[in-house]
Structure formats: structure tokens, C-alpha cells
Amino acid sequence: MTPDTDRTDANLALFERARRVIPGGVNSPVRAFRAVGGTPRFITRAEGAYIWDANGQRYIDYIGSWGPMILGHGHPAVLEAVQKAARDGFSFGAPTEREIELAEEILRHVPSMDMVRLVSSGTEAAMSAIRLARGATGRNKLVKFEGCYHGHADALLVKAGSGLATFGHPTSAGVPAVVAQDTLVLEYNNLSQLEAAFAAHGSEIACLMIEPIAGNMNFVRASVPFMQRCRELCTQHGALLVFDEVMTGFRVALGGAQSLYAQAIPDFAPDLTVLGKVIGGGMPLAAFGGRCAVMEQLAPLGPVYQAGTLSGNPVATACGLATLREISREGFYDALARQTRTLIEGLKSEADAAGVAFSADSEGGMFGFFLLPELPQNYTAVMKSDGARFNTLFHGLLERGVYVAPALYEAGFVSAAHSDEDLARTFEAARAAFRLLTK
Incomplete structure (x- = not known):
């Protein structure tokens, strides 16, 4: 996989241009990647479960415009x-x-x-x-x-x-x-x-x-x-x-x-x-x-x-x-929930195999995970998460074509367009990304 620094040319150029005319270069703060570091991806198009950035790099999208794209992009x-x-x-x-x-x-x-x-x-x-x-x-x-x-x-x-x-x-x-x-x-x-x-x-x-x-x-x-x-x-x-x-x-x-x-x-x-x-x-x-x-x-x-x-x-x-x-079609939510559960169970399996503390939960097409041994019940417990380790995991996934929220405190979303193949590719990326946390 090409390192992040080798393939952010167009994204970086757009970000530098944006910062001259938009505060922080973005119109909503979490998009700036300030929490995780690196250059934000400027998205040019989307289809189904995927988004493409300014360099033409495709990502499996687990943000879904922060929730709305429950059917996938461009249904x-x-x-x-x-x-x-x-x-x-x-x-x-x-x-x-x-x-x-x-x-x-x-x-x-x-x-x-x-x-x-x-x-x-x-x-x-x-x-x-x-x-x-x-x-x-x-x-x-x-x-x-x-x-x-x-x-x-x-x-x-x-x-x-x-x-x-x-x-x-x-x-x-x-x-x-x-x-x-x-x-x-x-x-x-x-x-x-x-x-x-x-x-x-x-x-x-x-x-x-x-x-x-x-x-x-x-x-x-x-x-x-x-x-x-x-x-x-x-x-x-x-x-x-x-x-x-x-x-x-x-x-x-x-x-x-x-x-x-x-x-x-x-x-x-x-x-x-x-x-x-x-x-x-x-x-x-x-x-x-x-x-x-x-x-x-x-x-x-x-x-x-x-x-x-x-x-x-x-x-x-x-x-x-x-x-x-x-x-509202019959069976839609059963299928969506099943796919979301498969995602978090697969991520948990990869984390366990790497020896990384990990907990996750989901409901319908919404999910979240923590680099903690148990699910937190309030804000104070959430704040015990290790931000630096999450940042490493985030970039490890991003560099392998998996786009999760660029912030420790955001939920993720699965759409009806996410296929079994997409999940398998996500697990493969997660396997490598979790290993980065054990080095």
C-alpha cells in the first residue's frame, strides 16, 4: 500500500487552498483531521459503499455523510x-x-x-x-x-x-x-x-x-x-x-x-x-x-x-x-443490522488476535468501537480512551482504503450497499492496522 505521504498531493493542494479562504480549511470542524493528524481527504464522488478522494483513491465508507446514506450513495x-x-x-x-x-x-x-x-x-x-x-x-x-x-x-x-x-x-x-x-x-x-x-x-x-x-x-x-x-x-x-x-x-x-x-x-x-x-x-x-x-x-x-x-x-x-x-421495505433493517453486527464481530476478532483491548456495540446500521476492554457508559469513561492509539489505527485503516470517522468520539455507519466483500476487505485492513498498535 502506498504510504499516505505519497498520495496526498491533490488533497494537500486543495487543503492549502481551502485554508486561505475557509477557517481551518473546512466547513465543519471534525473534517479538518486535527484530532488524528494528516491531510483531510477531499471527496470528489461517491457510489454505493464507496467514496473517492481528489487523488482518485477509493475508500470503503463507514461515515456515510455522518449517518444519512443508509441506502448507500446514489441509490x-x-x-x-x-x-x-x-x-x-x-x-x-x-x-x-x-x-x-x-x-x-x-x-x-x-x-x-x-x-x-x-x-x-x-x-x-x-x-x-x-x-x-x-x-x-x-x-x-x-x-x-x-x-x-x-x-x-x-x-x-x-x-x-x-x-x-x-x-x-x-x-x-x-x-x-x-x-x-x-x-x-x-x-x-x-x-x-x-x-x-x-x-x-x-x-x-x-x-x-x-x-x-x-x-x-x-x-x-x-x-x-x-x-x-x-x-x-x-x-x-x-x-x-x-x-x-x-x-x-x-x-x-x-x-x-x-x-x-x-x-x-x-x-x-x-x-x-x-x-x-x-x-x-x-x-x-x-x-x-x-x-x-x-x-x-x-x-x-x-x-x-x-x-x-x-x-x-x-x-x-x-x-x-x-x-x-x-x-420501510420488509426485511431491510434485519439485513442492515446483521451486516453491522458482522462488521463489529469481525473487528473484535481481529483485535483479539492482535492482543489489542477492544469493545464494540451496534444497533441497526449504527456502530461504535473503543480501544478499551469494556464498553463505557458515560463521557468520563469514554475520555479514558487512548487518542494516540486510535490515531494510529485510523491512519492504518485509511491507508488501506477503509474510511472511518477521523475522531475518537464519533459513531460509524453501515449502509445497505456494504457487501460481504467490503467487510472482508475491511477485516483484512484491520488485521494489519491492529498490528501497528502492538509494535
């Missing part, structure tokens, strides 16, 4: 829908029938939601859901958890994981203390902290927002007892339980992560749900929704204002609708 039905929609018009600033169809398709699979509002990004959806929760309850405080990332709205950039964890900052510059003072940050999966927070502030809490499977500290599940207690305390104190399923929605199961908890907890449902990624199929589209009584607090029906020029964009809704129709 024929999705491509056809997008092309037809684009011919009809890029944007109208007026309602379309397709917005209704997409809303109906989402609600069909997520029974906790009676109504849904389409927006353009996960950050916008999470920010709007919190505003709605505050407006509906007349309260100000919100509960979030260390390592959970809900977008870059000011009040949420407090121990937020993801890119912030990568750079080692607990919060962001430019966020006034007064903006974050109503954000209560608790340890994920810590029942005693959760109960103490509601005991002290229950009557002031508008909502509790949580990633049911945190994908921004890699892959960490909320335990069933913890999630059940979140639901009970929110109900008891009149706060809204907000599920951030930007990453897990339609990715871990057709009904999202909440459908998995509903199997274990009687009558379980969140009050509001935030969705993104898969529902847009790779286009800029997200949503938030919940019960009628709450959603009808939104303008133009109620006093909580939210608006967006490109909300429900006709090309994005075409992409999302075509994606949801494909993944």
Missing part, C-alpha cells in the same frame, strides 16, 4: 426522485404536497408524534424543540447530559461531545454565561444525579433532552432503567422528555431508538422528537415533532415562533421521501 430510486424534483424547481417559498407526504411518512413510523415541523438542520430542529418546550411549559431550565451533542445553539454547547470533545473544550467561546445558566448538565446513565437534579429544580425544568444512543461520544447507550427514570421524572414534574434522534432516527430501527425502549418500558414515549440525517437522505433536512397539544403552540397557531425560508425544500423532501420509502 437509483433516490437519484431519480431528486432529479425529477430539481427539474420541477429548486425552491418555492410556498407549501408543496410533498411536504405533507414526507410528514405523513414520518408520523406513520413514529407513533409518539401527532404532528411534525420540517426544518433544514439538526441544530435548527433541536433549538426549536427547546424553544417550544419552554413556551409550552412556561419554564426556562433544561437538562442535558455530558457528551451529548444537540447542535451548536448557544445554550447547548456545554460539555457537548463530538467536535468539542475532540478539541478538548468543555464549551465554546462566544457563549455568554447568562445564556447557558439555565442548562443543567448531568452525567449520562447516572441515576443519582438525575434524581437530585429533579429534586432540586423539578418545578423549573422545561425539558430533558437526550440522545438515547449517544453518537457523539462514539456509541453509548442509555440504559433501560435510566431511560425509564427519565420518563418518570419528566412526567412527575411536568417537564417534557425530548429525544434527540437526529442520528438514531430511522438509523437504528424503522421507529428510531424510541421504538427499542418502548419494547422494554411499558407505555414509553417521548414528548418531543428531533429528527435529521436519514429523513433527508443526504440533503439538508431535519424535523421536530410531538403531541398535538404541544405542537399547536407553534406559530401560526400559537405563540412560539419558528420559521425558515428553505424549510420543506422540494428537492430535499423528494430525497427524504424516496429514502424512507426504500428503507
Whole structure:
């Protein structure tokens, strides 16, 4: 395999050019490779399970645009829908029938939601859901958890994981203390902290927002007892339980992560749900929704204002609708979950053979792995991971044509396009990469 330094000419040239006009050379921080070192790959095209960089190097893609590409890149039905929609018009600033169809398709699979509002990004959806929760309850405080990332709205950039964890900052510059003072940050999966927070502030809490499977500290599940207690305390104190399923929605199961908890907890449902990624199929589209009584607090029906020029964009809704129709076919998730489990079991086998401490977990088409002997349950445990060893593993895989997230704290994604041959090639690359950790 050609060394990294011998085949980054075009990528390096583009990166140097980008840094002159774009802060850090990238439009989203984790793309900069600052956590892992080296030169970012500038992607020129994608197809199925593969992406190609500016040098023409092909990679097996386990990022999938950070989750949306559940069908793989360029699925024929999705491509056809997008092309037809684009011919009809890029944007109208007026309602379309397709917005209704997409809303109906989402609600069909997520029974906790009676109504849904389409927006353009996960950050916008999470920010709007919190505003709605505050407006509906007349309260100000919100509960979030260390390592959970809900977008870059000011009040949420407090121990937020993801890119912030990568750079080692607990919060962001430019966020006034007064903006974050109503954000209560608790340890994920810590029942005693959760109960103490509601005991002290229950009557002031508008909502509790949580990633049911945190994908921004890699892959960490909320335990069933913890999630059940979140639901009970929110109900008891009149706060809204907000599920951030930007990453897990339609990715871990057709009904999202909440459908998995509903199997274990009687009558379980969140009050509001935030969705993104898969529902847009790779286009800029997200949503938030919940019960009628709450959603009808939104303008133009109620006093909580939210608006967006490109909300429900006709090309994005075409992409999302075509994606949801494909993944709702019988057997889709069984096959996807089986392939994802095969991936992490194979990686575990290669790590064991090399004598490398390794733990992994998956649900549906989402997975995560740690260079730790046991799966962590919270942000503090995740931070015990050895970043330098991960960087060595990352580059070992990248140089052998396998592209995983360029950061220790990000989950990975398998698509329906990943074949058995792709997995076999991944295991071969991992075998060599794990050996680098034992030298």
C-alpha cells in the first residue's frame, strides 16, 4: 500500500487552498483531521459503499455523510426522485404536497408524534424543540447530559461531545454565561444525579433532552432503567422528555431508538422528537415533532415562533421521501443490522488476535468501537480512551482504503450497499492496522 505521504498531493493542494479562504480549511470542524493528524481527504464522488478522494483513491465508507446514506450513495430510486424534483424547481417559498407526504411518512413510523415541523438542520430542529418546550411549559431550565451533542445553539454547547470533545473544550467561546445558566448538565446513565437534579429544580425544568444512543461520544447507550427514570421524572414534574434522534432516527430501527425502549418500558414515549440525517437522505433536512397539544403552540397557531425560508425544500423532501420509502421495505433493517453486527464481530476478532483491548456495540446500521476492554457508559469513561492509539489505527485503516470517522468520539455507519466483500476487505485492513498498535 502506498504510504499516505505519497498520495496526498491533490488533497494537500486543495487543503492549502481551502485554508486561505475557509477557517481551518473546512466547513465543519471534525473534517479538518486535527484530532488524528494528516491531510483531510477531499471527496470528489461517491457510489454505493464507496467514496473517492481528489487523488482518485477509493475508500470503503463507514461515515456515510455522518449517518444519512443508509441506502448507500446514489441509490437509483433516490437519484431519480431528486432529479425529477430539481427539474420541477429548486425552491418555492410556498407549501408543496410533498411536504405533507414526507410528514405523513414520518408520523406513520413514529407513533409518539401527532404532528411534525420540517426544518433544514439538526441544530435548527433541536433549538426549536427547546424553544417550544419552554413556551409550552412556561419554564426556562433544561437538562442535558455530558457528551451529548444537540447542535451548536448557544445554550447547548456545554460539555457537548463530538467536535468539542475532540478539541478538548468543555464549551465554546462566544457563549455568554447568562445564556447557558439555565442548562443543567448531568452525567449520562447516572441515576443519582438525575434524581437530585429533579429534586432540586423539578418545578423549573422545561425539558430533558437526550440522545438515547449517544453518537457523539462514539456509541453509548442509555440504559433501560435510566431511560425509564427519565420518563418518570419528566412526567412527575411536568417537564417534557425530548429525544434527540437526529442520528438514531430511522438509523437504528424503522421507529428510531424510541421504538427499542418502548419494547422494554411499558407505555414509553417521548414528548418531543428531533429528527435529521436519514429523513433527508443526504440533503439538508431535519424535523421536530410531538403531541398535538404541544405542537399547536407553534406559530401560526400559537405563540412560539419558528420559521425558515428553505424549510420543506422540494428537492430535499423528494430525497427524504424516496429514502424512507426504500428503507420501510420488509426485511431491510434485519439485513442492515446483521451486516453491522458482522462488521463489529469481525473487528473484535481481529483485535483479539492482535492482543489489542477492544469493545464494540451496534444497533441497526449504527456502530461504535473503543480501544478499551469494556464498553463505557458515560463521557468520563469514554475520555479514558487512548487518542494516540486510535490515531494510529485510523491512519492504518485509511491507508488501506477503509474510511472511518477521523475522531475518537464519533459513531460509524453501515449502509445497505456494504457487501460481504467490503467487510472482508475491511477485516483484512484491520488485521494489519491492529498490528501497528502492538509494535
